Amino acid sequence: MNMRGWQAIVLAVTGVVLTASCGYAAASYSAEIPQEELVGTWTSSAGTSLTFSKEHTFSGTGFDKVEALGCANPETLSNGRWAFYVGPKGDVTHPDETATRGNDLELSFTEDPTCTVWVYLYGDAEDPSMCPTQDPDDGCSPGGYLRRDEAPSHS
Template identity: 65%
Template sequence: MDNKRAWRAVLLSLTGVLLTASCGYAAAIHSAEIPQERLTGTWVSPAGTSLTFSPDHTFAGAGFDKVEAMAGCAGRATLSTGRWAFHDVPAVPDETATRGHDLQLSFDGHPACIVRVYLYGDFGDTDDPSMCPTQDPDAGCPSGGYLKREA
């Protein structure tokens, strides 16, 4: 009987470790490395947020009041332009990088408002990528928060 309890404890412990590790790797599994030429263009979300990325590392957008990751940004409904750079952990944002797994957006006139955007694809697939502005890529994207590239 003690042997059964010991095995049960071991199995429960291993299950907990596996679940914790898999949740921590969720963003990495679905992360996609997007080249700059694939990033430039317009991306939209079902919630009404749109972002248009230019090759010169500027962006214009609308609907930022709907982006939960920007809740701490003052006047987020009025934000519309800024700069983008690929930002791969643990590096700092780099406007010379030509590809990346995530971005950093900084808004003109609002230096305190910086947003991370994670790039996703099924197991790294970049044919149909999506992006999500979020503070925690492992938590997933809120409903209506994913942006897809317009055709």
């Protein structure tokens, strides 16, 4: 095999290793929480606030401060619906409002139905934080993590 062939193999193997290790890193820091612990208000130091209800609705402010949003006119967004992602054997495939727990969820906005945001839950079940992101391996921007303001509502 010539040198160019070996370089291609080394690059391919390196890509697989890096992709797998990043995926494992995101999984090892994910927090699976039940719906009861999601319900309540979460805020970020950047000024974003989200309040989740048990009826799978949310309201919030400061969506224009969420870098990963990628929606047109984020300053006009204020409410919508949320759902945990579910799939066969735990694989993330689609949001499902019947799911009662998860480690990531989708926000869909009433004001712009084409705008959806993936939110990844980090940390542990006792003290999770959430990150609106396009890729959990990228992490959150400074001030992007949202944390619970108060004890979760168990009603």
